[in-house]
Amino acid sequence: MAERFGLHTTDLECLDLLFMRKAATPGELAAATGLSSGAMTALLDRLERAGYVERQADPGDRRRVLLHIKAEAIKPIEAVYRPMQARMQELWSGYSQAELATIVDFIKRSTDLAVSCVADMRGDAAPMPPKRSRSKG
Structure with missing residues (x-):
């Protein structure tokens, strides 16, 4: 789009x-x-x-x-x-107010969890050491 x-x-x-x-x-x-x-x-x-x-x-x-x-x-x-x-x-x-409340709660909690996990991953991410090439010998 x-x-x-x-x-x-x-x-x-x-x-x-x-x-x-x-x-x-x-x-x-x-x-x-x-x-x-x-x-x-x-x-x-x-x-x-x-x-x-x-x-x-x-x-x-x-x-x-x-x-x-x-x-x-x-x-x-x-x-x-x-x-x-x-x-x-x-x-x-087609959903009742109670069902919509449950859906909203699920989406909000899932989003909050995803944001928290991404923050954890960013904080825990250690740089990967460069790969060493194998010497042919």
């Missing part, structure tokens, strides 16, 4: 995060995606040049920048996802 709009997959992921949050700092997006600050800056520069996002000073802290989606710019993306959203809504409507 990202390619359809001339975006990288991570660009589309960040647009989705911004859409759901309404606003975020570059640091919040970097933490959510696992991107370095340099990679996040490059991503945001691409999205800004393409007209999808704008940077604004945080009214609560002028040293921080908040990112916002330009609503008009994402209308074509929303239109492509609208049929899927309608079908998902139809699926979800």
Whole structure:
């Protein structure tokens, strides 16, 4: 889908995060995606040049920048996802409130666990020693 709009997959992921949050700092997006600050800056520069996002000073802290989606710019993306959203809504409507609560709990706990495991793996990852070539002799 990202390619359809001339975006990288991570660009589309960040647009989705911004859409759901309404606003975020570059640091919040970097933490959510696992991107370095340099990679996040490059991503945001691409999205800004393409007209999808704008940077604004945080009214609560002028040293921080908040990112916002330009609503008009994402209308074509929303239109492509609208049929899927309608079908998902139809699926979800077949579940009771209690069942949906269980599903949400499962997804949240699974996501939290996955994030924790990735953090553990990053912290425990020791660099692999280079392989030595066998000398022929």
